[in-house]
C-alpha cells in the first residue's frame with residue numbers, strides 16, 4: 109500500500125504507538141487523517157502539532173459503536189473515503205484469575221469488540237470501492253501469551269483471530285488486513301505497568317529488546333508497503349510462535365521456568 113494521498117483513521121492515537129504511527133503517516137504524505145482517543149485534548153494537540161490542515165484530533169471511546177461510526181463519517185466528510193483504518197487502542201489489566209467481571213468485559217470491549225465495530229463501520233464503503241486496508245494492533249501476546257495478565261493474553265489472541273477472519277473473508281474483494289504484533293514497546297502502557305509492578309510488564313522487558321514507538325511505526329510502514337498480514341517489529345516472535353506450535357508442552361515448560369525466575373527475582 110502506498111500511503112501518499114490516502115485518508116487514514118488511527119485510534120488510540122494520543123500517545124505511544126498510535127501517535128508514532130500518526131507522525132510517520134503524515135511524513136509519508138497522507139492526504140487527511142483523523143486521530144481518535146479517549147483523551148480528546150491530547151489527540152487534538154497532536155493533530156495541531158502534526159499539521160492542522162490535514163489532521164483532525166477527536167475524542168472517541170472505541171467501544172461505542174456510534175462514536176466509531178462517527179469517526180468514519182468525519183474522515184469521509186472532511187478528507188474523503190477512508191483508505192486505512194488503524195484500530196490501535198488497547199488496554200492491559202495486570203491481573204489473573206482475580207480479575208473482576210467488569211475488567212474482563214472492558215478488556216473484551218477495547219481489545220476485541222472495538223475491532224469489530226471498526227470493521228462494521230468502515231468495510232461497507234471499502235467493499236463498495238473494491239479497496240481498503242484494516243490495520244489491527246494486536247500484540248505478540250496474541251501469538252504467544254502475556255504472563256500475569258489473563259485478560260490481555262486471551263483478548264489479544266481473539267484480536268489476531270478476528271484479523272485472520274477478516275483477511276480470509278474479504279481478501280479477494282480488495283480488502284487488505286494486517287495484524288501488528290509487537291513485543292515490548294516503550295510507551296505509557298509499558299512504563300505505567302512497570303511503575304505498578306505488573307508481572308506482565310516486567311516479563312516483557314526481560315523477554316527481549318524494548319523498541320521505541322518510532323521503530324514500530326517504521327515496521328508498520330514497511331509491512332503496509334509489503335501488504336504483509338503479520339507485522340512483527342520484533343522478528344524473533346516468528347521463531348517463538350513456530351516453536352510454540354511445534355511443541356506446546358515444551359513451550360509451556362519454558363514459560364513456567366520464566367515465571368519462576370521472575371517471581372524469584
Ligand SMILES: NC(=O)c1ccc[n+]([C@@H]2O[C@H](COP(=O)([O-])OP(=O)(O)OC[C@H]3O[C@@H](n4cnc5c(N)ncnc54)[C@H](O)[C@@H]3O)[C@@H](O)[C@H]2O)c1
Pocket residue numbers: 119120121122123124125126144145146147168169170171196197198199218245246247248289290291292293294295296297298312
Ligand atoms: N507497549 C507495548 O509494549 C505493546 C506491545 C504490544 C502491543 N501493544 C498494543 O499497542 C496498542 C497501543 O498501545 P501503546 O503501547 O501505544 O499504549 P498507550 O497506553 O500508550 O496508548 C494506548 C492509547 O489508547 C487509548 N485508549 C484506551 N482505551 C481507549 C478507548 N476505549 N477508546 C479510545 N482510546 C482508548 C489511550 O488513551 C492511549 O492513548 C495497544 O493495542 C496495545 O495493546 C503495546
